[in-house]
Amino acid sequence: MRHLQSILLTAIAATMLPLAVHAADLKKDLKIAFLPKQINNPYEVIADEGGLAAIKEMGAVGKVVGPSDAGASSQVQYINTLITQRQSAIVIAANDANAVVPYLKKAQAAGIKVVTFDSDTAPEGRQIFVNQANSEGIGRAQVQLLSKLIGPEGGEIAVLSATPNATNQNTWIKWMQEELKKPEYAKLKLVKIAYGNDDDQKSFVETQGLLQAYPNLKGIISPTTVGISAAARYLSTSPKKGQVVITGLGTPNQMREFVKNGTVKAFQLWDPGQLGYLAAYAAANLASGTITGKEGDTFEAGKLGKRTVGKSGEVILGPPTTFDASNIDNFNF
Structure with a gap:
């Protein structure tokens, strides 16, 4: 019986090993900032809350900053401030594909990892784009x-x-x-x-x-x-x-x-909270050096499981859900 218990404990430990190794791979004291299109957009609020939940789960430090309007250049001043604050990673939903790129490149040059989610920049502006769905x-x-x-x-x-x-x-x-x-x-x-x-x-x-x-x-x-x-x-x-x-x-x-x-x-x-959650894990793994954003990279994303980086640094959350009178009361977000 003792021998059987030993075998079972060994098997359980083996199944938990990849997760334990992964958790150890994430750096301590990471600082991850979310920069939404606009701070008061209900969708963005849900997405950012999902991101902050993931950051808390990892034991990192998270914050949300952003403009009250969705103008093309309204996010620039926030990027500059985050560079000064030496954040580990910036997770941004871009208001414009090109306007923020020079500033995000400046962030990358300072060693800050950049993840876009929901709305992408030109590829040179970031390492990974977390897309809602195809x-x-x-x-x-x-x-x-x-x-x-x-x-x-x-x-x-x-x-x-x-x-x-x-x-x-x-x-x-x-x-x-x-x-x-x-x-x-x-x-x-x-x-x-x-x-x-x-x-x-x-x-x-x-x-x-x-x-x-x-x-x-x-x-x-x-x-x-x-x-x-x-x-x-x-x-x-x-x-x-x-x-x-x-x-x-x-x-x-x-x-x-x-x-x-x-x-x-x-x-x-899709669930915007899960989108923010996945983006936070992508950012943490980038900042920890466990991935670089190249095609084929894989990382663990907490409750969302293992994820793979696709072409052009894209990570996909999953297909959207259709809501109607038959199922809408099953969802609360």
Whole structure:
């Protein structure tokens, strides 16, 4: 019996060994700073909280700093301050693919590791990009869902985006446009790409403008959590409710009332908290030297398990979830 216990303990120790070795590999006293697009964006808040939870789990020191607006250069001063503070890593959701790159390169030259998440920079601005899901998949899925919700009759559609320079938005929209070229979407006509600048009131007004300018509009895709909730709020009290389909990317907690009152039938998203969590682990591993960001690198990401760095330093969280009346109450974020 004692021999059996010894074998079992040895087996358990062996299964735990990789995790123990990994934990030991992370440096102590890491300082990791999250820099969101804007500090008060509900989606960004959830993502940053996920990142801080991971940082606490690792025993590192975390902080969140950022601008109140999503302007192209509004993050620059924060990057400069973080360089001065000698952070171990900066995790940034970029407002512009290029505006922050010279400053992030300066951070890298100072030995600070840079991870982008949610919205990427040009590749030279960072070592790793933690992507929500495959960008092509997100863009195409938005069109597929909208088409299903509108039905075979099709009609005019519009996109309500964030800022004109938002890397993630523009990439998704590019893939939406590619998907719309397929014969099965011949009856869907993209008439306008509008920009709400990730501002609630501007997105609300832009939705009003779309419905007035295009009286035959059948659907709006808003691949931004601020935009989709503002658009739904406008539509919920509009005579067009029930006639215009709104879908896009939103959080269940933001969209629950609009699903319940019939304004929105279905929308998609991943868990932004898990996105921040994964980005924090990527940053910690970079700063500890366990990975460099090259294709094929692997690292442990806490509860999310082992992750692999793909082409161009991309790490993918996973496919988005479709939320509707049947499942929305199962989620709380």
